[in-house]
Amino acid sequence: MINIHQIKEEICDIGRRIYNKGFAAANDGNISYRVDENRVVCTPTQICKGFMKPDDLCVVDMEGNQIAGHRKRTSEILLHVTIMKRRPEVKSVVHCHPPHATAFGIAREAIPQCILPEVDIFMGDVPIAKYAIPGGQGFADTILPFVDKTNIVVQANHGTVSWGPTVERAYWLTELLDAYCRILLISRDLGKVDYFTKQEAEELLDLKSKWGIDDPRIGMKNCELCANDVFRESWKETGVGHRAFSPPTFKSGADASPEKEKSAASATSAEQEALVKAITDRVLEALNQRR
Numbered sequence: 001m002i003n004i005h006q007i008k009e010e011i012c013d014i015g016r017r018i019y020n021k022g023f024a025a026a027n028d029g030n031i032s033y034r035v036d037e038n039r040v041v042c043t044p045t046q047i048c049k050g051f052m053k054p055d056d057l058c059v060v061d062m063e064g065n066q067i068a069g070h071r072k073r074t075s076e077i078l079l080h081v082t083i084m085k086r087r088p089e090v091k092s093v094v095h096c097h098p099p100h101a102t103a104f105g106i107a108r109e110a111i112p113q114c115i116l117p118e119v120d121i122f123m124g125d126v127p128i129a130k131y132a133i134p135g136g137q138g139f140a141d142t143i144l145p146f147v148d149k150t151n152i153v154v155q156a157n158h159g160t161v162s163w164g165p166t167v168e169r170a171y172w173l174t175e176l177l178d179a180y181c182r183i184l185l186i187s188r189d190l191g192k193v194d195y196f197t198k199q200e201a202e203e204l205l206d207l208k209s210k211w212g213i214d215d216p217r218i219g220m221k222n223c224e225l226c227a228n229d230v231f232r233e234s235w236k237e238t239g240v241g242h243r244a245f246s247p248p249t250f251k252s253g254a255d256a257s258p259e260k261e262k263s264a265a266s267a268t269s270a271e272q273e274a275l276v277k278a279i280t281d282r283v284l285e286a287l288n289q290r291r
């Protein structure tokens with residue numbers, strides 16, 4: 001039988017970790033755990049996640065109506081119960097505003113894959129859901145196109161929401177995603193982002209299927225392994241695209257050498273600038289010679 005007090009302690013503990021990581025400023029963020037068929041423990045509204053006590057937490061039903069607790073439940077509870085209804089095996093949902101992952105949702109920049117093995121194996125492709133005013137069912141419904149295919153979503157111009165079988169497992173994806181997005185931004189600042197080769201990407205997918213971790217890309221033929229095509233259909237509506245990052249596409253065919261595509265796709269702006277300068281220099285030199 002589930003020990004509700006222990007669940008509340010765990011929510012407070014994850015709340016401290018979220019706050020200390022800078023994932024929830026002031027009173028931002030909310031956490032929930034489904035204790036049985038029709039009861040969900042959740043964080044209250046207007047409370048700093050870093051300083052909660054078990055007694056501060058609320059209990060709601062699966063419609064989001066408050067059934068226990070002296071504080072008012074979070075205003076974003078519909079997001080949590082909507083995920084739990086669609087994925088009955090999900091016990092916990094964590095929503096917060098981790099800065100690096102949220103930045104990708106503001107820039108509407110598709111999060112590239114084929115860069116870090118752990119990310120590809122444990123997280124996979126991460127979609128960006130369209131923007132909606134927080135709080136209502138319309139906001140909760142923005143994750144519906146993705147909820148069956150992933151355990152973490154970036155919410156455009158807002159934050160992230162992740163879910164799992166325990167509070168820690170749900171939170172863990174958020175931490176993994178934000179660390180990844182931070183590394184991406186730092187690498188890009190250094191001027192060069194290298195991606196896995198087609199062979200390296202396929203080896204990782206093989207490893208995933210060996211470990212029994214599903215990935216929509218497993219078994220795809222002639223696909224664009226590293227170009228986020230899993231959620232590409234949603235890009236039109238959300239305005240998401242590859243602008244800051246340009247992952248290589250690995251298409252099969254005589255003219256598609258992965259190595260060639262890889263080097264072309266990872267050409268940095270510094271390299272492009274050098275090329276433009278070389279061409280300009282040659283043109284100027286030719287013009288000077290004519291004079």
Ligand SMILES: [Zn+2]
Nearest residue numbers: 029096134159
């Ligand atoms: Zn929020």
